Structures are given as C-alpha cells and as structure tokens.
Amino acid sequence: MRPARTDALLLAHSYWPEHSPPQRRWQSLIPHLVQRGWQMTVVAPVAHYGPGPDYDRSTRGRLGRGRPGPLGETIVRVPFLTARDSRLPKLVDQLVSAAGSAVRATAARGHSVVIVTAPSLPLMASGWIAARLRGKALVVEMRDAWPNLAVDAGVAQWRVQSVVNRAVEFVQDRADLVVTVTEGFADTLRHRGVPHVCTVRNGVRLESTPLLEAPPLERDRLEVLYLGNHGESQRLERLIEAAALVGPGMRLTLVGQGSQKAMLVRHAASLGAPVRFLDPVFRDEVFEHYRQADSLVISLRDDWKSFDATIPSKTYEVMAVGRHLTGVVRGEAAWVLRQAGAGDVVGSSAREIAELWQGLIEDRSRLRCNLDGRAWVAEHADYEDLAERYDQLLREVVEDRRLRGSR
Numbered sequence: 001m002r003p004a005r006t007d008a009l010l011l012a013h014s015y016w017p018e019h020s021p022p023q024r025r026w027q028s029l030i031p032h033l034v035q036r037g038w039q040m041t042v043v044a045p046v047a048h049y050g051p052g053p054d055y056d057r058s059t060r061g062r063l064g065r066g067r068p069g070p071l072g073e074t075i076v077r078v079p080f081l082t083a084r085d086s087r088l089p090k091l092v093d094q095l096v097s098a099a100g101s102a103v104r105a106t107a108a109r110g111h112s113v114v115i116v117t118a119p120s121l122p123l124m125a126s127g128w129i130a131a132r133l134r135g136k137a138l139v140v141e142m143r144d145a146w147p148n149l150a151v152d153a154g155v156a157q158w159r160v161q162s163v164v165n166r167a168v169e170f171v172q173d174r175a176d177l178v179v180t181v182t183e184g185f186a187d188t189l190r191h192r193g194v195p196h197v198c199t200v201r202n203g204v205r206l207e208s209t210p211l212l213e214a215p216p217l218e219r220d221r222l223e224v225l226y227l228g229n230h231g232e233s234q235r236l237e238r239l240i241e242a243a244a245l246v247g248p249g250m251r252l253t254l255v256g257q258g259s260q261k262a263m264l265v266r267h268a269a270s271l272g273a274p275v276r277f278l279d280p281v282f283r284d285e286v287f288e289h290y291r292q293a294d295s296l297v298i299s300l301r302d303d304w305k306s307f308d309a310t311i312p313s314k315t316y317e318v319m320a321v322g323r324h325l326t327g328v329v330r331g332e333a334a335w336v337l338r339q340a341g342a343g344d345v346v347g348s349s350a351r352e353i354a355e356l357w358q359g360l361i362e363d364r365s366r367l368r369c370n371l372d373g374r375a376w377v378a379e380h381a382d383y384e385d386l387a388e389r390y391d392q393l394l395r396e397v398v399e400d401r402r403l404r405g406s407r
Contacts, residue, residue, distance in 0.1 A: 007039045007111040008394065009136075011101050011127050013094055013120035015044035016070060017059040019052030019282060021143060021202075021313045022117050028205055030071045032387030038394070040073040041066060041111065043104050045080040045097040050257075053282040076104050091122075098122030105130035112398045113137040113176075119144040121164065124171045137401040139394065140175040143202075143313075145185045145306040176397045179390075184309030184332040200390050202313045203381035206374075209320045210287055214368045215294045221274075222250035222361045224326065225293035227286065228314050230258030235301035237267050238328065241350035242357065244273035249361050255289060256280050290321050294367050295343070295360060299328040302348040311336060316381040319373035324366070328353060342373030 014020040016027055030040050047060040054070075061067065066074040078100030081093045101123060105114060114136050116127025124140060131138035172178050172189065177196045180186040186199045215223075224243070230236060236254060243252040254264065255278045268275040281289060290296060296318045300307045308331030315333060318325060325343030327334060334345045344366075346356045360366055 006037050006395070006398070007041070008033070009105055009108055009111040009114050009130070010040060010042045011105055011114065011116040011123055011130070012042060012044045013097060013117075013123050014049060015042050015047070015075065017052050017054040017056075018047045018050045019055075019280070020050045023050075023052070024313065025143070025202055026117070027071065028203065028383040029387045029390060030073050032384055033391060033394075034072040036387070036391045038391070040071075041076060041108065042069065042073050043076045043078060043101050043108075045093075045100070046077045048080045048083045050280075076108075078104055094120045095122045098126045102126035102129050106133050108134075111136060113139055113394055113401075115139045115141060115394075117141040117143060121168060124168065128171045128174065135405070137176040137397045138174070139177045139179060139397060140171060141179045141181075141200075142172070142185065142189075143181050145182075145188065145309050176401060177393060179393070181313075182309050182311050182332050188309055198393055200386050200393070201381050202311070202316060203383045203386045204317045204320050204377060205384075206320060206378055206382045207384075209317060211371070211374060212287070212291050212321045212323060215323075215364070217364050217368075219294070219364065221248070222246075222357055222364075223292060223294045224250060224252045224297060224357060225255065225289055225295070226252070226297040226299065227255040227281075227289060228312070230254065230256050230261040230264060232260060233301060233304075233307075234258075234260075234299045235348075236260065236264055236299060238348060238350050238353060239297060239299065240264060240268045240271065240273050240275055242353035243268075243275055244271040245350060245354035246274075246357050246361070248274060250274060250357055251276065253278060253289070253293070287321065290318070290323055293323060294364070295324045295326045295357070296321075297326045297328065298333065298337070300330075300333065302328075302330055307331060307333075316377050320377045322369055322371065322374055324360070324369050325373070326353070326356060336376075340373045340376035342369065342376070 012022045014022050016023055061077040063077050066076040069075040078097055081096040082089045114127050114131040116123055118124050127138060172194050178189060178194055180199050181202050183199050186197045189197045239252055252275045257280050265277055298312050298315050311333045319340055319342045327337045327343060327345040328348055337345050344356055346352050
C-alpha cells in the first residue's frame with residue numbers, strides 16, 4: 001500500500017549549485033525519486049562552498065521561503081558562516097547551518113519523513129529534533145563511518161570525543177532507519193546494536209558516463225591521474241613520492257582542491273617530482289581528463305581503521321569509464337576493485353606504488369582493461385536502481401511509522 005503522502009524533507013550540509021559528495025549523490029537520486037511520486041524539499045545552507053559549474057550569484061539562493069530547484073525539488077536555504085576549508089571553521093559553520101536547519105525543518109509542514117545526510121554531525125541532531133518534534137519518521141544517511149572516523153581523525157579528544165561518540169550513537173540508535181553507503185559499515189552498526197540498518201551505495205548515472213577507448217600501446221610517458229579531494233583522508237603525498245621515484249618516465253596529474261593542496265604543491269617541488277596540479281573541473285571536462293590518462297588513482301590512507309569500511313565516492317565512476325585503476329585502498333574498497341577486475345590494488349608505500357607504475361611503463365598492455373568494471377557498476381551501482389531501492393526503503397519506513405501511530 002502506498003502512503004497517502006510521499007513528501008520527504010532532506011537536510012544536507014551542501015547542495016546544488018555547490019559541487020560536493022552530498023550534492024552529487026542527491027542530485028542523482030532526486031530525479032528518480034520525483035518520478036516515483038516523491039515531493040522532495042531540500043533544506044541546505046546558502047551555497048558558499050565548492051562552487052560547481054552552475055554556480056553564480058543568482059544560483060546561490062537566499063534565505064526565505066522555498067524556491068524551485070533544477071530537478072523538481074523545492075530548496076529552502078538556511079544561514080552559513082564561512083567557507084574556510086579547515087577543521088574548526090568548518091565545524092562552526094556546520095553548527096550555524098544546523099541550527100537554522102533545525103528551525104526550518106521543525107516549521108515545515110506536510111512531509112512524511114525527515115532524511116538527514118551526514119557526516120555533518122550537528123545536522124544529525126537537527127534531523128532528530130525536527131523528526132521528534134513533528135512526530136515524523138527519521139532516516140539517517142551515514143556517508144562516512146561516524147563516529148569511528150571521528151576517533152581515527154582525532155576530530156576531538158578525551159571527554160569531548162566521548163560526548164561526540166555518544167551523540168552520534170544516540171541519533172543512530174533512535175532513527176527509524178540508518179542508511180550506509182557500504183556493507184562493511186552497515187555490519188559495524190548492526191554489531192553495535194543499531195536496530196534498523198540498510199545499504200544504498202554511492203553510484204553513477206551510467207547512461208551519462210561514457211566508456212572510453214583504450215589508451216595507446218605506445219606513449220612517451222605514463223600518464224597517471226588523481227581527480228578529487230586533496231585532504232587528510234587521501235594522503236596524496238605518497239603518490240607524489242612514488243612519482244619522484246619513477247622519474248621522467250611518467251607524469252602524475254592531481255586535479256581538485258582541498259585542505260592539503262598547498263602542502264602537496266610544496267612537497268612536489270621539494271622532491272622535483274613529475275607532478276602537475278590543476279584546479280577542479282566538472283562534467284565533460286572530467287571525462288576529458290580521464291580520456292587523456294593511462295591509469296586513474298583511488299586513494300585512502302591506510303592508518304585509519306574506519307577506512308576498512310569506506311569506498312571513495314569517485315570509485316564507481318572511474319570503474320565505469322573503463323580505464324586502468326591504481327587502487328591505494330584496503331578493506332571493502334579493495335574487495336570491490338578486485339571483484340570487478342578493474343585494475344591493480346597496491347600497497348600504501350611510495351615504493352610499492354612506484355613499482356606498479358614502473359611495471360605499467362614496461363608493459364603498457366596491462367593498461368588495457370576489459371569491461372568487467374563497468375559491468376559491475378551496472379549491476380551494483382547504477383543510480384536508477386539505487387533510487388528504486390531508496391524508494392522502497394522510504395515507503396516502508398513511512399508505512400511502519402503510520403501503523404505504529406494508528407495503534
């Protein structure tokens with residue numbers, strides 16, 4: 001039985017026209033959910049961080065009543081404080097936006113379910129408050145392995161860390177449903193006793209993701225590309241050190257932005273490594289960079305245990321284009337790449353990475369991948385199928401809440 005109303009309120013710390021993991025995920029899911037009858041309202045800060053290709057002053061949004069979004073959704077904007085990309089300013093900014101989100105979400109009318117997408121920890125509290133005060137179902141989407149990741153990253157220490165952990169676990173334990181993006185973290189939550197957990201992976205819109213022709217068998221140098229966030233989680237200095245070991249037989253291109261980029265530029269210069277740094281790119285430019293590369297890098301640091309249950313959000317896209325992958329990952333991410341046969345999973349030291357790249361230089365036939373990676377994505381990570389899964393889960397949550405309320 002379909003619920004009488006299928007209105008959903010989504011709380012996000014970043015949304016269109018920004019370019020960010022929650023924006024990419026939900027701008028891929030929302031069109032399919034709207035087609036399935038959902039009326040989506042997104043509560044998000046005025047756009048101020050990670051401007052995407054549609055970003056200008058007219059698209060930033062203003063505080064006030066909801067306005068139509070580009071996908072048939074309604075967007076309600078809340079205040080922000082700063083766009084600085086470091087820990088403390090980002091936390092304070094999230095606290096300000098979360099407070100505004102709690103007020104706007106609590107005042108909203110007509111929705112059947114509140115969805116909050118983390119890792120913005122303050123926003124989790126806003127979602128719980130709004131759902132509790134309005135008597136609505138609460139779905140908490142954990143795109144990162146919190147609070148485990150907070151411990152690994154040293155986000156807080158001692159008593160503060162204990163308070164953060166308890167707050168996150170409090171919301172997770174009381175949600176009608178916790179959605180994870182990996183099976184590994186779903187298992188972690190189940191073992192901890194979280195009652196209702198399901199997985200809806202990150203994915204790609206396969207119909208708009210091209211399959212690229214194979215790289216040439218002869219080339220003057222190996223072209224290796226990393227495209228994504230330049231932050232603490234990726235430990236990209238290992239790639240730079242590996243490129244320095246290989247030398248002029250290759251070039252490493254790092255495309256993107258992040259808190260560690262300035263340090264990485266200095267590190268590459270100090271080593272004389274064959275590395276170039278480029279600004280973020282979007283849409284067709286992304287695929288053009290993929291087309292020019294021989295191998296694409298997926299990288300996560302190996303000294304944070306929470307990353308055993310983490311898969312970088314770009315993984316499925318680079319699998320789908322049919323390029324060779326250099327996977328500097330472990331745990332579930334390594335398992336996916338090996339199962340799909342999408343390239344080489346390598347150890348985390350600069351020497352191990354350099355040995356792989358040197359081997360590719362000596363035998364470029366290893367760069368010619370089959371279509372197994374794209375086939376794996378088609379079966380497990382196409383957003384059309386993922387949205388169907390989300391639709392079913394949301395309807396089950398809403399119906400369960402309705403039945404409990406009628407008793």
